[in-house]
Amino acid sequence: MTTEELLRQLYDQTLTGNGPAVLDLTRSGLAGGIGPETLLYEALIPALEEVGARFERGDFFVPEMLIAGKAMAGALEVLRPLLAETGAESIGTVVMGTVKGDVHDIGKNLVNIMFEGAGFRVIDLGVQVAPEKFVEAVAEHQPDIVGFSAFLTTTMPMFKANIHALTKAGLRDRVIVMVGGAPVTQEYADAVGADGYAADASAAVVKAKQLIAGRRSAALPA
Ligand code: B12
The missing domain is CATH 3.40.50.280 (Cobalamin-binding domain)
Structure with missing residues (x-):
């Protein structure tokens, strides 16, 4: 799978709230060398923005918003240690x-x-x-x-x-x-x-x- 394909799938699976697929894609993206910021800003966040837009149009309802949010939260837990990687003292x-x-x-x-x-x-x-x-x-x-x-x-x-x-x-x-x-x-x-x-x-x-x-x-x- 190319980077574009993976990001596209991650976007689609977040949009439909498929938690296990979102976790798998996040992990395989990282294993394939895609940076955590790229996964976040080019797939996960845009998917939630689209969820919000669909909710506003009446195409999505609270349950859809909830499962998409949960799928995103699961991916964030995988990304957390990578995004927060630091040896710095508390500032x-x-x-x-x-x-x-x-x-x-x-x-x-x-x-x-x-x-x-x-x-x-x-x-x-x-x-x-x-x-x-x-x-x-x-x-x-x-x-x-x-x-x-x-x-x-x-x-x-x-x-x-x-x-x-x-x-x-x-x-x-x-x-x-x-x-x-x-x-x-x-x-x-x-x-x-x-x-x-x-x-x-x-x-x-x-x-x-x-x-x-x-x-x-x-x-x-x-
Ligand atoms: C997922 C979601 C939910 C999930 C939340 C799950 C969760 N654990 O968070 C659930 C299903 C529970 C939910 C419920 C509701 N939701 Co909702 N939800 C969303 C959705 C789709 C995504 C929000 C999100 O997490 N975005 C991703 C993050 C990363 O967002 P972000 O803004 O980019 O975050 C950045 C900044 O905001 C900033 N930031 C955030 N906090 C802080 C704090 C500080 C100090 C600083 C400096 C910066 C900062 O940094 C963040 C990271 O970069 C939005 C749509 C949207 N466009 O926001 C609607 C949205 C926020 N919800 C909306 C609504 C109406 C509701 C409900 C009232 C629906 C209902 N009828 O029940 C309920 C309210 C429940 C409640 N009492 O809180 C509306 C709000 C409309 C409005 N203007 O008031 C939105 C905008 C959808 C829409 N377009 O209509 N929702």
Whole structure:
């Protein structure tokens, strides 16, 4: 099978949510020398985008979205150690979670993998994380960054609720707030008072490093 054929099949099998085939193709792609990023960005992610487009058109329903999501998550577990391969010492701590009311975690998990790969320590609070939980975790772990992920226009307002909860607990100024997720934009991030936004996992790492460097240099005596 050529690389194009394998990527095409991986795309098709993810689209139809065939978990075992997705795992097989991911493993044989890697064994055949295809890079983990190529499998991710040229097959798995585009397939989920198409799933979303079909759902929007009414051609797919929640069960189809669910099995496609599961198939993708299985492949991510195979790719995780390769994407996160690093010998670097920890360069910062990130607390990450999907906001209350929202169960989408594939995007968040990918961001976590990339953060780990870049040398961050990641504390993942999971999905449907209430504001109080974020506050507790920030107080306990004192991270450099707290990240909120939301995939629904109805759960994006939780960013503001989370920031408000941090402010009330006196923790807002001690942590960098980053937000993201499919419907989130830079404008929305600015409007809710977040410090950073990124459209994808690689951009999230770049942005996180910039924000931490900015904060550390601001903290240096003049
Ligand atoms: C798979 C999926 C599901 C699965 C989730 C499985 C799982 N474990 O995550 C299931 C079936 C459970 C699901 C349920 C629902 N879903 Co859904 N889902 C999707 C789908 C197809 C893919 C999402 C995904 O994982 N994408 C892949 C990742 C890699 O996405 P990504 O955006 O590229 O991620 C990057 C960035 O967002 C960023 N990022 C993410 N988080 C963060 C955080 C930080 C801090 C930073 C900096 C960056 C960052 O980095 C990521 C990695 O590069 C999307 C379609 C889409 N276009 O997004 C719909 C979609 C998000 N769902 C949608 C809907 C409507 C629903 C339901 C309400 C359906 C229903 N009627 O029940 C429910 C809601 C359940 C709930 N309460 O949360 C809509 C949302 C519409 C809207 N604007 O609000 C979408 C857009 C589909 C559509 N086109 O209509 N869904």
